[in-house]
Amino acid sequence: MLTTGTFLGGVIWVGNKSMSAGRAGEFAAVGLTETLNRMGFETGRLKTGTPARVDKRSIDYSQLEPQPGDDEVRWFSFDPEVWVEREQIPCYLTRTTAETHRLIRENLHLSPVYGGWVDAKGPRYCPSIEDKIVRFADKESHQIFIEPEGRDIPDLYIQGFSTGLPEALQIHLLRSLPGLENCSMLRPAYAVEYDYLPATQCYPTLMTKKIDGLFCAGQINGTTGYEEAAGQGLVAGINAARLCRSQSPVIFTREQSYLGTLIDDLCTKDLREPYRMLTSRSEYRLLLRSDNADQRLTPIGREIGLIDDRRWEIFTRKQANIAAEKERLHETRVKEHDELGRQIAADTQQAIKGSITLADLLRRPGFHYVNLDRYGLSNPDLIQEEREGAEIDIKYSGYIQRQQNQIDQILRQANRPLPADLDYNQIETLSKESREKLSQVRPLTIGQAARTGGVNPADVNALLVYLEIRSRCAETDSRELAKPIPFKV
Ligand SMILES: Cc1cc2nc3c(=O)[nH]c(=O)nc-3n(C[C@H](O)[C@H](O)[C@H](O)COP(=O)(O)OP(=O)(O)OC[C@H]3O[C@@H](n4cnc5c(N)ncnc54)[C@H](O)[C@@H]3O)c2cc1C
Structure with missing residues (x-):
């Protein structure tokens, strides 16, 4: 390394x-x-x-x-x-x-x-x-x-x-x-x-493309900053250890983490100045929040043996408490003519028509979980992180859902793998710059190809059409091979 x-x-x-x-x-x-x-x-x-x-x-x-x-x-x-x-x-x-x-x-x-x-x-x-x-x-x-x-x-x-x-x-x-x-x-x-070393020379595991088993992490990959270096050290370390044990690589994705965004940017973009991780670099920043980092990444840590039973117990308890609290907030109602309902309407200067759930209240601008304390409507058994987790999920659920739909749509195409033997120089429908950049970066998926500097949407389309034709030709070839060879006796 x-x-x-x-x-x-x-x-x-x-x-x-x-x-x-x-x-x-x-x-x-x-x-x-x-x-x-x-x-x-x-x-x-x-x-x-x-x-x-x-x-x-x-x-x-x-x-x-x-x-x-x-x-x-x-x-x-x-x-x-x-x-x-x-x-x-x-x-x-x-x-x-x-x-x-x-x-x-x-x-x-x-x-x-x-x-x-x-x-x-x-x-x-x-x-x-x-x-x-x-x-x-x-x-x-x-x-x-x-x-x-x-x-x-x-x-x-x-x-x-x-x-x-x-x-x-x-x-x-x-x-x-x-x-x-x-x-x-x-x-x-x-x-x-x-x-x-421009990191386009590395796979998203941070292993170099030229030398199997040689990994690069940190400032050598063109980043600057402690967190950037620590994150890459983690990814390269995990993958180096897994390579030694003949286990499959672990690749973090953009929609899952800033770590994935950082490494994807490094491995696909032609960066010529020290790279710092900024929230604005992620197209998924509504989903990638510090409050839900454990929700996004602890299950991966558990799967690859980095989270012990004690940590896993803390994690699952917290997630269960948040889920139960969200359910309670969705089910508990405040009525227009109740003492509490009248008080909340007066304090917030917003009428309650009929009845509303605590979740509806939380969705109101300026109303926060901490305000529920005043009316005895919060859950005293929750820790601050659980209160916050429930509140954010409810308050921003509309925006979060919209972003999730966008991700699902992109993922349907973006995760489509690119064959390792693809010779971009032979694809005449690609622009010259794209052929050069894609040959150099050798992206693993369509999504990565789309984000490669110098590759524009028309090139991505051309690539998709080429792959479609190629897979149809391969199907025809294999049908040809599967046909019984005619012979004479
Ligand atoms: C002066 C300075 C101030 C900075 N201030 C900040 C800051 O305030 N905030 C921030 O986020 N970032 C800051 N940075 C950036 C941050 O320090 C680096 O991005 C980060 O430490 C890089 O981590 P790294 O593990 O890649 O390398 P480093 O932390 O630099 O570690 C490299 C290590 O490798 C060893 N080494 C190098 N070559 C060899 C070799 N051939 N054989 C054996 N060992 C070798 C070195 O001795 C060193 O211990 C600063 C950087 C500098 C130079």
């Missing part, structure tokens, strides 16, 4: 000074790119960066705006045993000033990108501060978040302030921010350039 992060041929830049390194103070992986190239892999070069770290004891907090975390703590995991409530430390907000902008504009030529020493593509969604000043030249100020990096260390992460400008200038830039006038810089910001 290759998970080389920013270390593959890594070079870090601070102003016009560069050195071979994967991260500041760590050696780069040198020579591996050339080996991969010799084996026929295509590699490219990308760039990312990190802001300076500042000593928290050198900041004037009175000039900063506190940015507390959420009042209600949310968890990544659905397993209550790993939930640990701890005091939350706030972040703070400051802003760039006219002085920050002046310093950057006047010294732009000293940055590796604007100085012309680096031309690798950086992440569009995490631009350096000099990029922001150039790209959004009409903005007089940009927000900068001051984030503690740990409870027991003095390091503050200056979010939104990554830069490739020289170290000596960085302290002046930092001190141009309100509250940071006397700050001490613990570590300078830097940019890092590294090699990656």
Whole structure:
């Protein structure tokens, strides 16, 4: 498995000074790119960066705006045993000033990108501060978040302030921010350039197409970000283990998970800049919600042996409680002339005609499960996640159903497999670009082919017609073969 992060041929830049390194103070992986190239892999070069770290004891907090975390703590995991409530430390907000902008504009030529020493593509969604000043030249100020990096260390992460400008200038830039006038810089910001393997060279299991048993995950596949890397590590790890045991691969789909969306995008699209997972990348985002991630993925985890009996019991209990609660909400009615009905109508300023179910009430804009508490109509035995699960399913059921119908329609064609021996160059009805892209990506299904960069709907139609003709010809051939061979005696 290759998970080389920013270390593959890594070079870090601070102003016009560069050195071979994967991260500041760590050696780069040198020579591996050339080996991969010799084996026929295509590699490219990308760039990312990190802001300076500042000593928290050198900041004037009175000039900063506190940015507390959420009042209600949310968890990544659905397993209550790993939930640990701890005091939350706030972040703070400051802003760039006219002085920050002046310093950057006047010294732009000293940055590796604007100085012309680096031309690798950086992440569009995490631009350096000099990029922001150039790209959004009409903005007089940009927000900068001051984030503690740990409870027991003095390091503050200056979010939104990554830069490739020289170290000596960085302290002046930092001190141009309100509250940071006397700050001490613990570590300078830097940019890092590294090699990656466009992931169209991988199957959706993240195994490379060129070498059986070689998997790639994380930044090497052209992504940036912790969650992106962790998700791919999981998929590649599962599939590598299953390959060793001669088990079938596990492929996550777009309509099932962001993980599937991420990997499908990586394996089919020609991405030439660091990829970050955003909710807007999913056409199914009404269905892919954090509240139902367990519903979508825990059964798969159970099937492949990653969910033990304890976790499975927690999961099934939660799903059963949500289902029972939804049934209760659909069956319990509030009547127009009852005391409760009159009170709810008065509070919500919406009449109740005859009677309505609690589910109907929940569908009303502005009415939430928590409002049922006031009338003694909620279920006190449910945990917050179960209350929320029932509410979301009911409140958005119309939209959810509509999206589900769309998915079913697309899936009927999209999951149609593409034969592994298909020679796209022979399909003359496809555009030249499509022939090239499809030969390169080698999609496994019609859906994947449709999402391949450079393949348009007319090409997908042409492909479907070609497959239809091909399967009819194959049927005729097999009927011919099945006929008894005439012979003479
Ligand atoms: C400076 C910096 C700041 C970042 N800040 C953020 C952030 O705030 N939020 C965020 O979401 N993402 C951030 N990222 C991106 C995030 O860190 C990476 O996308 C993510 O860590 C990639 O995970 P990975 O497992 O692919 O690689 P890495 O986490 O980089 O791990 C690669 C590992 O492979 C090892 N390695 C490399 N080559 C070899 C070799 N040949 N032999 C043996 N071992 C090798 C390295 O030592 C390293 O331990 C940042 C990245 C950088 C460089």
